[in-house]
Amino acid sequence: INSVGTSSPSNTASATTSASTGDTTPPVITVKGSNPMTIARGSIYIDPGATASDPDNGDMTSSIVTQNNVNSAVTGTYTVTYNVKDPAGNAAQQKTRTVNVITTPVAPMNDTQNTYGYSLYSARQVQAEFVSSSSSLVGKSIDTIMMKLAKFGMPSGQMQVGVFNADLTVKQLFGTKDASSVTPDQYTQYTFSLPTSQSYLVQSGDIIGIKFTGGDASNEINIMTDQSNTFDGTNSYLIYYTNSWDSFTDQDITMVLERNLPTDPPQVTPPMNILSVTTNSSRNIPNLGTPTVTDRNDPSPVISNNSTVSFPVGTTNVLWRATDSLGNIGAAYQKVTVISALPPASQYNRVVMINFDDNFQSIYDFGKPVLDKYNIKPTMYIICGLVGTPDYMNWSEVLSFQADGMDLQAHTMNHLHGNHLSQSQMDYEYGQTPSCMINNGAKPVHMMALPFYEGYNNATVINTVAKYYDMDRAGPGNTFFLHCDVPGSGQTDCRTFDSSGALTVYNRYNIRTYSSNSVELQYGYNETTVFSLFIKEVNSATTNTGPNSTEIPIVIYHRVALDNSKLDVDHKGITTMLLDAEMKYLVDNNFKFWTTKNLAYDSVKNWFYFKTS
Known part of the structure; x- marks a missing residue:
């Protein structure tokens, strides 16, 4: 509908009303927080704000015009007003908040x-x-x-x-x-x-x-x-x-x-720090998590943050603020770190195996919630003789991993150094673990992991392990080759001894792995560096050129911690922030997760294969 006004035969002016757009419905404003609000004189007043929504234009909160003349240094009653118009010019009904500044008590x-x-x-x-x-x-x-x-x-x-x-x-x-x-x-x-x-x-x-x-x-x-x-x-x-x-x-x-008006502020615990990756100069992270806020004055303080959603490469401090109904403000910072990395080069190298060693209590308390969040099923290696002792999971907790579809394998009875054991000690440490696990409810195991990366090049140790297990995870390395045909090794299969009777470098009892714990220790638990190296590691299976992958990164974790800065070196581990970032990276980039549950050995061809492949 156009209204036309004529000042002379040759001069006309037209005005378009909101009816020309078909939009005649105004936005609706909703005041957040307490109304009226009472604050003590001398306190800092932070207005909790308002939201606005419009049936045709959606969220219009950012367009609200707020008139705030509260002077918390002077006792009295103040009015804060909120107004907004949609693009068609429809004005919302003005909303107000009454703020009483009083002397306490x-x-x-x-x-x-x-x-x-x-x-x-x-x-x-x-x-x-x-x-x-x-x-x-x-x-x-x-x-x-x-x-x-x-x-x-x-x-x-x-x-x-x-x-x-x-x-x-x-x-x-x-x-x-x-x-x-x-x-x-x-x-x-x-x-x-x-x-x-x-x-x-x-x-x-x-x-x-x-x-x-x-x-x-x-x-x-x-x-x-x-x-x-x-x-x-x-x-x-x-x-x-x-x-x-x-x-x-x-x-x-x-x-x-x-x-009496309490002046103590809300106690704010920010969400977990975030570590993320981008292939560009920034990363959009719309969901930062939810802070924990407790306040004795107000059961529902108004919570806000200064996030702009888009985070540049580097570390950004996000300010979380909680304002209670008395105007008391609590605040805390959350760190959001974004690193830059190249995307995976090929769809075929996106396979990975995740292992957790030693059945530490922290794996259950802090690690399992992250794994459950991303529905990741790792393999956990159990020190059978230490289950239920201080700092270790009990059997109920261990078996909860199995019940959730995760794989349990053997990590000896007491986690001792293999190169220093007698034959009888080896037979006990390695040979008793399968029955110990089965007797406590675990499914039959077919694989062991030697502690401390020790014994993989010791023929006596390997021969003892071979009496009880089909395969063993043992030595340090980057990726696991199913056919043991590591470039430059000269090997074409995984037989344990060569024609001269010497141990081969790569064999069924020497599956090579990447230890996150060793990398963290080497780089002083610098999470940005460790995350970058993790991305490089899981993308390092470069020989996979088709859908039947034969090269697989195996990443081992041990302890999981909330904050390493408060722990001695023996109790440090991957933080929940870093573990979350690494698991999220794998899921976001469509990695396929394999476990040792389906890993088998072909004794004729002398190489490994996955029963699901």
């Missing part, structure tokens, strides 16, 4: 006038201030009651201080006190407060005071009163209970009611 009742005391005992059980519907206390929050008490004689029993119903039952208990502990013959101010972060909203008809059902006329508690009625006129006044309620509209309890 707030005392809605502050009667300190002392006249004389009234007694409290079994025949007069409650002395209190009655709140009428016109009282200035109605709608005020309190968390503290202060009153002046004295004891006369020897009263005993428990006193209750708080808000009571007309039938003398407790509506909100602020505290208790043993009558015998009250100062004798002298009025002393006592304070009763709700637990931290709790408050009570005063209502019409409330009876705020003290209840004591013990003692007698000679052994009593006395409470100080204000006989001149200096607080709130007849809108709130003294009452006490004998056989019924007696009212004294010209008197008050000498009492202070307060609301």
Whole structure:
């Protein structure tokens, strides 16, 4: 619809209304956080903001115009306004937030006038201030009651201080006190407060005071009163209970009611640091995780961060901030590191085997959640004699990996150095492990891993291993060749001994692997460097030129840690951040995961093969 105005026959001006676009529906604004919001004078006010949505234009939060004139240095009531228009010019209904800047503590009742005391005992059980519907206390929050008490004689029993119903039952208990502990013959101010972060909203008809059902006329508690009625006129006044309620509209309890505004900020634990990779100059990471926020003032603080979603190569500190309903702000930083790497060169070299050694407890506590997140099924090598000992998983935890489809294989009984064992010790360490595992619920094993990369070049060790296992993971290297035809080795198969009777360099009992732990130690646990080397490693199977891969990287992990900076070198390991980054890289780049469960040996051809291939 065009409106045309004519100033002369030769001069016309046209204006297009929102109706020409067919969009006549305005956006809707939703205010975030508490409204109204009360903050202490001198605190920092961070507006929780608002969101805006529009049926035709989607999320319009970034287009909101906020007018914020809150001056937290000056007590008073302020109004924050939120406005937005969609591209067609439709204006949302303005939304506002009321912000009260107050001096803390707030005392809605502050009667300190002392006249004389009234007694409290079994025949007069409650002395209190009655709140009428016109009282200035109605709608005020309190968390503290202060009153002046004295004891006369020897009263005993428990006193209750708080808000009571007309039938003398407790509506909100602020505290208790043993009558015998009250100062004798002298009025002393006592304070009763709700637990931290709790408050009570005063209502019409409330009876705020003290209840004591013990003692007698000679052994009593006395409470100080204000006989001149200096607080709130007849809108709130003294009452006490004998056989019924007696009212004294010209008197008050000498009492202070307060609301303290805590200034302690929310405690923010940021999401796990992120390590990622890009083939460009930046990486979009829209989901940074969720921080953990605890706050004694507000069960649902407003949480925000300063992420721009796109992260350049390098490390960026993301500020996470939580603002509670009192304006207290907690903050913490999350590190997002992006490295640059070339994409995998070929679809055929995207195969990998993931191993975890030593059944450390940290693998279950910190590693398994990452593996479950990406549905990755590794092979875990079990030190059977150490299961259930300190720092190691128990059998229930070990078998949970098997139940989830992961593969369990042998890693000896006690993880000893093979080159220093006698024959009988080797027979025990290597030979007893399969039955130990089966007796505790594991499936039959056909493979072992020698500890410490030791014994793979020792014929006595290899001959002993060969008595109990079809194959062994032993030596250091980069990739595993199924046919043992490592370029430059001169080998064409995986036979254990050559024609002269010497051990071959690559054989069925010397499967070579890449140890993440060794690399981390070598490079001082620099996660960026280790991640780069991991990417290089898993892309190093360059001889695979077809779908039937015969070269496979095997990556071994040991311990998993939340933060290596807090651990000694014996307890350091791959961090959950780095493990997450490495597993995510494999999944994002469509790597195929193979396990030793399906790895078999062809004794005729003398090479390995996968039963699923």
